[in-house]
Amino acid sequence: MKRQKRDKLSRAHSKGYNAGISGKSKEICPFQASEARSEWLGGWREAMGDRNTGLKF
Template structure:
């Protein structure tokens, strides 16, 4: 049985979350020209920043 690929928006969110956890700037978003993907990436980045600020990750 084939594995289903993850949604591309979910992947963008996950990449943004990982970037945020590593302390990267939101200006490093690879989706500068693609608004839909950029908003998901930034959403993940913001979630990571919030998690870092609440002490869930260091």
């Protein structure tokens, strides 16, 4: 049975979160499409909020 891939927007959010939690700049966003870019930045912002509240990896 094949595994189903996560949708692109969910993956973009996850990658943005990972970039933010590791302290990377939002300027490195790899997505050009506005929806995917928006999701990536949303994940990045969420991670920055988590870092500011003390969640560290």
